[in-house]
Amino acid sequence: MNMIQAINSALDVMMARDPDIVVMGEDVGFFGGVFKATEHLQARYGKTRVFDTPITELGIIGVSVGMCAYGLRPVPEIQFADYIYPALDQLVSEAARLRYRSAGEFTAPMTIRSPFGGGIFGGQTHSQSPEAMFTHVAGLKTVIPSNPYDAKGLLIAAIEDNDPVVFFEPKRIYNGPFDGHYDRPVTPWAKHPAAVVPEDYYRIPLGKAAVVREGEAVTILCYGTMVHVAVGVVAEMGVDAEIIDLRTLVPLDIAAIEASVRKTGRVVVVHEATKTSGFGAELAALIQERCFYTLEAPIERVTGWDTPYPHSLEWAYFPGPVRLTQALEKILEA
């Protein structure tokens, strides 16, 4: 399966198991979503469980909160993560705090799926990585898969989770892993071990990172598309790096991070989002709080620049192999 199929399969499996799950969003019904992640679901589960919505992200999330109050488990789609901003109030002030403010009387067990990230020439309104904003909000969980197998297992766990989960899908890797070499042909998922995805139910717990590659020299913390960039660079450089795919940012697998940092003493954080107040800043702060004395070099951050995503220069914006290579060289020399 590719990533879209894996997501589709997770929705399918869960809808079959639990009649309270509803899928909604712009173009998700008859058409099956602009990226086809919800294809066939309406035909299978009917129009009252899978339906198109008006184009109002605020409405989509607000209505989902109300559906949760009734007892449903909505899985709304926001067509592009860039369009989650109109929904912010319902997400941040309502869904995220419902459990807290009602002392558990009401909860919002919804999973907001949204394609995010750049690398598809989407310009500044179809490319952003807003994950850090959501990690800043108490009460929201933030999940970002990096391959089909994880996408399915994590999405199932997110849907089963009783808290609101923002599930960001790196759209650049929907059809194949992408190592950041935009000028080389992309291999489809079929060639990748993570494309072997069971047809039925399984879950990957939220809050557990994956050690993609064990190593002693340096820890690379990454998620989403950047996992593949890291894997590619480490192979090319032949460095003995440990690559950790965080998979969920909140809850964060701090134990896995600490264990790795204590072993290697060096950390590079990679993400596509802008640098300032990006999630890398949080990781760097956590590490220095918890394992400062084991660090042998300052933590490096390889991130998108602090600018909007520029259409024609998107490959210069994308923190690709060149930049990660240099960061690794620098930290290994330090």
Added chain:
Amino acid sequence: MAEGVRRNLPPLTLHVPEPKFRPGDAVDYADFDRGAAGAVSRPAIDASPDVMRDHAYSLVRVLDDDGKAVGPWDPRLEPERLVAMLRHMALTRAYDDRLYRAQRQGKTSFYMKCTGEEATSIAAAYALDRDDMCFPSYRQQGILLARGWSLVDMMCQVYSNRGDRLKGRQMPIMYSAREAGFFSISGNLATQYPQAVGFAMASAAKGDTRIAAAWCGEGSTAEGDFHSACTFASVYRAPVILNVINNQWAISSFSGFAGAENTTFAARAIGYGMAGLRVDGNDALAVYAATEWAAERARANAGPTLIEFFTYRAEGHSTSDDPTKYRSAEENVKWPLGDPIARLKEHVIAIGAWDEERHAAMDKAVIDEVRTAQKEAEAMGILADGLLQHPFATMFEDVFEEMPWHLKEQSQQMHDERKKAGI
């Protein structure tokens, strides 16, 4: 059934709208009431919104089925002006066709046509003053063309090339042309709506004479921005024209998902106490007349107008979708309001100002004009030339007026990294 449901009551049902026709269906518009051309009255420009409620439900039409202009909304334009409008509509279509093909040839990443909707921007632009401010969505390229904006400049934007004044930052078709009174286009739907109202309020507060106009699709009327805009426009009687281009489809979702099963989009005006007009969007004269009416109303301090232009998106949503997957291919062909270019052409021929020969010559001329411009634009590069278009440092410009330390540092860092990597 959920626990605790009272069993002696009928179960509630959820209504989910469904379009009339899906792929493979035969299309029958027999129950679509166009109303007769010329039948709708033309209120005084300062008429109170509550005496014109019917205008939100009927359809203002000027051109009848024989191409004759009839009724009180006939704007009585000079033949030369009609032909000029026709020419700009044909130019818009030729421009779209050419750039659509350019995208298919891999010269740029994306394109969006406005085929079938040309009248809603060309005729509207003709009815506005050149210095009125437009807040368009991505389907109003016609406004720039009608305002005589350079085709080469527009194409350079589409190609993100060296000639692109926007420095290759925006997706294709997201133009910005302050000099042409054309506000920078956002990819986020409906955000331009309250902005247009803000411009109009500012103009009014300053005692200026310029008005503002906004455009959005019927799907976008569901966004909160649309409703905030209506509230402000109504409360402050902003000199603004709020255009809703009802082209029946929002990507794969038919207009029912924006509420069309229950009322019209023009009727949104009623709840806000605004003048609302529902207009045949494929009738260039009706579009002109309605826009002119709303502009005069705004200029007379009589308040905002919400206009629904009823039209049809004859092509796909963009280069990224395939409309045959969600709607009947017959819809376009059988659309009961015809094609706006064909209808205006028929009219100018009927009044003796035009003929088939001149029309064929014009079609050829606009294609040549577009082709010449395309050559000139492509000489400045295409997106497919990749990273060669704009100096890398431009990425850090215009984030702020003055570049703060962290961006200076990042700009330098990028430069150093590339140098070290030998690229």
